[in-house]
Amino acid sequence: METINFQLNDKPVEITIDDARMLLWVLRTDLELTGTRFGCGEGICGACTVLVDNYPVRSCQFPAVNADGKEIVTIEGLAKNGELHPLQKAFMSHDALQCGFCTSGMILTAYSLLLDNPEPTREEIIEGMEDNLCRCGSYGRIIKAVQTAAQEMKEAR
Amino acid sequence: MKEKEYLDLDFSDIKTPFTLNRREFIKAVGGGIFIFLTIGDPLDAEAQRRGGRLPTDFNAFLQIKEDGRVNCFTGKIEMGQGVINSIPQSLADELDVPLDSVDMVMGDTDLCPWDMGTFGSMTTRFFVPPLREAAAEARAVLIELAAERLELPVEKLRTEGGAVIEKNNSKNRVTYAQLTEGKRIERHLEEKPPVKDFLEFKIVGKPVLRRDSLEKVTGEAKFAGDIRLPGMLYAKILRPPAYGARLKSVDTSAAEKIEGVKVVRDGDLVAVLHTLPDVAEKAVSKIKADYDLPESDVDDKSIFDHLLKTASESNIEANGGDLEEGRELSHHIFEEKYLNSYVAHAPIENHTAIANIEGNKVTVWASTQAPFRVKDQVAEALGVSAENVRIIAPFVGGGFGGKTRCQQGIEAARLAKLTGKPVQVAWGRAEEFLYDTFRPAAVVKITSGITDDGKISLWDYGVYYAGGRGSQQFYDIPHHRTMTHSGGYPHPFGTGAWRAPANNTNTFARESQIDIMAAKAGIDPLEFRLKNLKNNQVIRILKAAADKFGWTPAKGPSGRGYGIACGTDAGTWVAHMAEVEVNDDGHVQVKRVVCAQDMGLVVNPQGAKLQVEGCIIMGLGYALSEEVHFKGGEILDTNFDTYQITRFSWTPEIETVLIESDAPPQGGGEPAIICMGGVIANAIFDATGARLYQLPMTPDRIMQARR
Numbered sequence: 001m002e003t004i005n006f007q008l009n010d011k012p013v014e015i016t017i018d019d020a021r022m023l024l025w026v027l028r029t030d031l032e033l034t035g036t037r038f039g040c041g042e043g044i045c046g047a048c049t050v051l052v053d054n055y056p057v058r059s060c061q062f063p064a065v066n067a068d069g070k071e072i073v074t075i076e077g078l079a080k081n082g083e084l085h086p087l088q089k090a091f092m093s094h095d096a097l098q099c100g101f102c103t104s105g106m107i108l109t110a111y112s113l114l115l116d117n118p119e120p121t122r123e124e125i126i127e128g129m130e131d132n133l134c135r136c137g138s139y140g141r142i143i144k145a146v147q148t149a150a151q152e153m154k155e156a157r
Numbered sequence: 158m159k160e161k162e163y164l165d166l167d168f169s170d171i172k173t174p175f176t177l178n179r180r181e182f183i184k185a186v187g188g189g190i191f192i193f194l195t196i197g198d199p200l201d202a203e204a205q206r207r208g209g210r211l212p213t214d215f216n217a218f219l220q221i222k223e224d225g226r227v228n229c230f231t232g233k234i235e236m237g238q239g240v241i242n243s244i245p246q247s248l249a250d251e252l253d254v255p256l257d258s259v260d261m262v263m264g265d266t267d268l269c270p271w272d273m274g275t276f277g278s279m280t281t282r283f284f285v286p287p288l289r290e291a292a293a294e295a296r297a298v299l300i301e302l303a304a305e306r307l308e309l310p311v312e313k314l315r316t317e318g319g320a321v322i323e324k325n326n327s328k329n330r331v332t333y334a335q336l337t338e339g340k341r342i343e344r345h346l347e348e349k350p351p352v353k354d355f356l357e358f359k360i361v362g363k364p365v366l367r368r369d370s371l372e373k374v375t376g377e378a379k380f381a382g383d384i385r386l387p388g389m390l391y392a393k394i395l396r397p398p399a400y401g402a403r404l405k406s407v408d409t410s411a412a413e414k415i416e417g418v419k420v421v422r423d424g425d426l427v428a429v430l431h432t433l434p435d436v437a438e439k440a441v442s443k444i445k446a447d448y449d450l451p452e453s454d455v456d457d458k459s460i461f462d463h464l465l466k467t468a469s470e471s472n473i474e475a476n477g478g479d480l481e482e483g484r485e486l487s488h489h490i491f492e493e494k495y496l497n498s499y500v501a502h503a504p505i506e507n508h509t510a511i512a513n514i515e516g517n518k519v520t521v522w523a524s525t526q527a528p529f530r531v532k533d534q535v536a537e538a539l540g541v542s543a544e545n546v547r548i549i550a551p552f553v554g555g556g557f558g559g560k561t562r563c564q565q566g567i568e569a570a571r572l573a574k575l576t577g578k579p580v581q582v583a584w585g586r587a588e589e590f591l592y593d594t595f596r597p598a599a600v601v602k603i604t605s606g607i608t609d610d611g612k613i614s615l616w617d618y619g620v621y622y623a624g625g626r627g628s629q630q631f632y633d634i635p636h637h638r639t640m641t642h643s644g645g646y647p648h649p650f651g652t653g654a655w656r657a658p659a660n661n662t663n664t665f666a667r668e669s670q671i672d673i674m675a676a677k678a679g680i681d682p683l684e685f686r687l688k689n690l691k692n693n694q695v696i697r698i699l700k701a702a703a704d705k706f707g708w709t710p711a712k713g714p715s716g717r718g719y720g721i722a723c724g725t726d727a728g729t730w731v732a733h734m735a736e737v738e739v740n741d742d743g744h745v746q747v748k749r750v751v752c753a754q755d756m757g758l759v760v761n762p763q764g765a766k767l768q769v770e771g772c773i774i775m776g777l778g779y780a781l782s783e784e785v786h787f788k789g790g791e792i793l794d795t796n797f798d799t800y801q802i803t804r805f806s807w808t809p810e811i812e813t814v815l816i817e818s819d820a821p822p823q824g825g826g827e828p829a830i831i832c833m834g835g836v837i838a839n840a841i842f843d844a845t846g847a848r849l850y851q852l853p854m855t856p857d858r859i860m861q862a863r864r
Contacts, residue, residue: 018436020439021433021435021436022435025433025434025435028382028434029391029433029434029435030433032385033376034376034379034380034382034383034385035375035376035377036376037380037382037505037506037554038382038507038583039505039506039507039586040586040796040797041585041586041796042586042796042798044796044797044798045505045797047505074376075374075375075376076375076376076377078375079375084374084375087374088374088375091370091374092366092367092370092371092374093366095366095367095370095763095767097237097367097370097373097374098237098238098239098367098555098767098771099236099237099504099505099506099552099553099554099555100237100369100370100372100373100374100378100552100554101380101504101505101506101554101555102505103373103374104376107374125805126805126806126808127806129805130804130805130806131804132805133505133797133802133804134505134774135503135504135505135555135557135775135802136237136555136771136774136775137770137771137772137773137774137775137803138767138770138771138774139774139803139804139805139807139808140770140774140808140810140811141767141770142805143805143808
């Protein structure tokens with residue numbers, strides 16, 4: 001067992017856990033943040049993506065103890081003061097989701113992509129999002145939503 | 158409507174359900190006006206479909222609440238297909254209330270009227286018509302109440318925006334909220350009230366964005382795996398190495414050594430439970446078990462011969478003319494065989510459920526497309542009366558037919574009973590593949606012929622094990638026969654309905670064969686189709702697709718990589734055109750897909766487009782890469798690394814043309830997927846001259862066909 005401290009959606013968390021456990025289950029079970037989804041369990045589908053120091057990680061493969069001292073953002077932490085993030089708004093205005101199960105991972109992956117590359121081309125969005133899977137087939141709308149969000153964020157700068 | 162037009166599932170096991178009694182129901186949901194479904198009436202069409210009587214049920218269709226808001230109760234579930242939008246659009250129009258005043262109560266067997274399940278593109282066709290009747294009845298009740306209140310005859314009143322208004326004096330009005338306040342009025346639909354003409358609709362036909370997206374982009378949306386109950390345990394169940402393997406012996410001692418682990422054994426069910434799901438998973442991996450393996454040695458290569466050998470029954474779906482005469486008339490005869498592999502549903506949300514037993518009441522939250530069916534199955538598994546079982550389907554993370562079965566709900570209920578605690582069962586991805594009810598592998602054999610002027614003169618069609626949906630051809634062919642072949646159970650694992658069951662297989666085969674004949678005749682494939690069609694609905698959508706696509710005639714293979722296919726499913730007609738590029742290594746990039754769809758009146762054009770796009774993207778998977786690898790009952794694909802579904806980089810430009818129509822609305826969730834095998838096969842042929850006879854059309858198969 002190990003006691004770790006990290007920032008979770010801007011709030012400090014201290015938790016004592018078995019050091020073999022993955023972050024996904026600590027988030028979903030111990031911390032009851034169920035917006036991070038379990039999809040494949042092997043880091044292939046991207047549904048469980050969260051941000052660790054703004055870098056997208058597959059939380060089903062990320063040992064929770066490695067979060068020690070880090071800043072974790074989950075889908076629940078993206079809206080600030082009741083204001084949705086431009087990506088969340090763009091996913092809504094483009095209907096860039098159907099069942100919504102991959103959406104948390106899609107939005108957080110796109111968030112990190114836009115930090116790295118605030119004005120990505122269509123090809124760059126595809127490259128950055130390629131390893132996130134959506135079975136309902138929203139890819140085309142997600143690409144457009146990321147472009148719209150990038151535009152809105154650019155205008156806000 | 159013939160049963161086999163929709164799906165080949167067997168629903169004869171559905172028993173008469175009994176849910177809350179009326180007093181309990183009204184206590185649970187409060188006052189207002191209730192419109193109830195009565196015996197044998199509005200859902201008759203759906204009931205007759207499965208060859209049985211509609212069960213007695215007295216849950217309400219809708220409730221006008223005392224605050225003027227409207228509750229719509231439906232046993233349908235939302236899995237991404239968007240009925241959470243289209244149902245309230247129809248209801249709001251019929252009831253004359255603002256769209257945002259309608260709240261949806263979905264998939265809860267205690268609160269919602271009986272429903273056979275959400276599949277077969279049936280919601281709009283079979284649930285919405287009686288719902289509209291219920292709304293019309295509610296509106297009539299409100300007008301009667303207003304007539305009393307305003308002291309005016311009903312003829313002088315009209316409804317709009319949640320209020321009853323005097324026709325000649327719009328200031329003289331009373332809202333639905335004022336009329337329902339303090340009242341508890343129950344009405345039963347015994348005679349069908351007149352409903353509005355489609356032309357009167359103001360909300361139906363307008364594009365509406367998803368109403369569930371806010372919850373989904375913030376992570377607030379609750380799926381079955383997100384339900385938390387005090388004292389709950391997470392279960393992981395010991396699974397066999399192959400489908401149908403039987404447990405011989407088991408040693409759970411290593412698992413039991415892990416702190417907090419509880420091991421439960423009940424016959425073949427061996428489960429490990431813990432307060433943390435990941436610890437339960439670790440513990441179950443420590444169990445040692447021996448199995449008797451099933452004897453089947455059929456694999457993904459030998460399956461097709463196995464199917465042909467096993468087939469012992471056949472049925473004529475359609476015939477006309479005389480095949481011998483057709484053969485004599487034919488200048489060219491074409492004899493071809495088409496294959497398609499097993500395909501997984503693979504929703505991103507795995508099968509998940511949580512069961513809680515309090516006293517004699519069993520409640521199960523489950524990712525399921527058929528809550529009322531699960532209710533009966535859970536009751537049977539636990540040996541309790543169905544009236545004590547409540548199933549709730551929260552948001553479902555994709556279904557595509559794969560969540561019509563709910564084994565995990567039964568497992569959770571059994572474990573809740575055995576442990577006395579609420580228990581969650583969430584399958585991992587390997588379990589998802591092991592117990593998926595795959596789209597069946599199938600073979601289609603076609604013998605067809607054309608005259609020397611390019612008219613189809615003969616069509617002899619036989620489909621093995623896919624099913625009959627979509628098998629009947631719609632071209633103008635004088636001598637034709639369509640047969641389905643089946644018998645026994647040749648599959649070494651579960652199979653079931655997969656988005657547009659049978660139709661993907663049948664449309665791939667038919668539209669490939671048409672293209673082969675067009676090429677031989679030296680006629681452009683669009684022109685060849687039009688030359689051999691009399692059905693105006695198909696002609697219209699083919700032309701609409703061609704307009705949007707910018708199709709110009711050329712005989713195939715033209716080198717352009719253009720493909721075409723058309724078909725019908727769930728009452729809707731679709732025509733697809735695609736442009737592909739085939740690399741030297743056999744890799745296919747689909748650049749554009751145009752889909753023209755005639756689905757009758759379009760309730761929500763936005764939602765319809767989402768479904769078309771979803772069908773095209775999902776359909777690329779079964780066309781190009783999706784194929785379950787197996788050896789006997791051992792499923793060799795256990796995750797998305799080897800089982801390749803469509804990815805971002807495959808995304809083509811998609812354009813959808815929705816044909817304007819005031820015919821009754823038809824299905825929208827499935828039709829646009831049926832052409833994806835055929836349209837891509839035909840485009841690959843047009844690009845390369847290579848004809849593909851087997852789905853999926855992997856680079857290897859394409860390279861082989863090019864040689």
